[in-house]
Amino acid sequence: MKYIDIVRKNECKDRFCNLYNESESMLITKNKGFEVLRISMPKGNKGVMPPLADHITEVYYILEGCLSFIYKNQEEFLYKGDTFVLRTYPKAIPYIVHEDLTMILSTNHLEFNKHKEILDLLQEQMDLLENSDLHSRSHCERLEKLLYPVIKYIHLEAYRAENLIYAACYHDVGKIKNGQMNELIDHPSHGAQLVLPYLGEDVAQIILQHHENVDGSGFPNGLQGDEIILEAKILAVVNKYDHLIHDHQLSQIEAIDYLKVNVDKQFDKNAVDVFIQSLGVR
Numbered sequence: 001m002k003y004i005d006i007v008r009k010n011e012c013k014d015r016f017c018n019l020y021n022e023s024e025s026m027l028i029t030k031n032k033g034f035e036v037l038r039i040s041m042p043k044g045n046k047g048v049m050p051p052l053a054d055h056i057t058e059v060y061y062i063l064e065g066c067l068s069f070i071y072k073n074q075e076e077f078l079y080k081g082d083t084f085v086l087r088t089y090p091k092a093i094p095y096i097v098h099e100d101l102t103m104i105l106s107t108n109h110l111e112f113n114k115h116k117e118i119l120d121l122l123q124e125q126m127d128l129l130e131n132s133d134l135h136s137r138s139h140c141e142r143l144e145k146l147l148y149p150v151i152k153y154i155h156l157e158a159y160r161a162e163n164l165i166y167a168a169c170y171h172d173v174g175k176i177k178n179g180q181m182n183e184l185i186d187h188p189s190h191g192a193q194l195v196l197p198y199l200g201e202d203v204a205q206i207i208l209q210h211h212e213n214v215d216g217s218g219f220p221n222g223l224q225g226d227e228i229i230l231e232a233k234i235l236a237v238v239n240k241y242d243h244l245i246h247d248h249q250l251s252q253i254e255a256i257d258y259l260k261v262n263v264d265k266q267f268d269k270n271a272v273d274v275f276i277q278s279l280g281v282r
């Protein structure tokens, strides 16, 4: 290893982009027990800083921009030159980026390679899906746009909202298995398995349940009513709505009618109601 390792402004050892919130993480250096990353996030980015395990410390130094987070019921704003240190904390902390942000993160949380490998793998699957015309990135983007008002309307907690957005993005990632088209009925379980190591149990559950119907006629497990989690019920409605409009070319009114007709069969009544309310139509 070199005695002095110089990394210039726009250089890094490795990088990964988070498809959803458009953040980019660049690895500046790593050694036994620590990593230094440069993280960029665009203005408007919202998310959560997940709870940290006991022995983890993360030091963030802001090079450019502004973000705020809610800590002990108070909104703290941080600007260029400020530092914040995260130690063991049992709860996820929601944050908002107010100006394009660049930060240096120095941490003993050795996650870079794990995140990168799994994100690359998910991304590869998503590219295959897109190439095989089964799913488009714009579908994901539209789902995100449709979900935000619903999330706001029902005051879904930040970490659950983030999980729902991730699940929406990757809901059909399981349609490709070993580079081939997967059996339709198998795609929720395969997708859940794929995302589990990176995005966690909650996102995996939403993906697993996105084709369950409240009357038990869905797949893969034929769950009924409240056996299906709220996030999966919402995703089922919003996903169907977008497919009806963009794949089946239904008008908004026709798509809403389809949802209403299928209340208590395919869809949860509450999920349909809040979605229609969030669209601002009756």
Ligand SMILES: [Fe+2]
Residues within 6 Å of the ligand: 171, 172, 187, 210, 211
């Ligand atoms: Fe699906």
Ligand SMILES: [Fe+2]
Residues within 6 Å of the ligand: 139, 171, 172, 239, 243
């Ligand atoms: Fe879909």
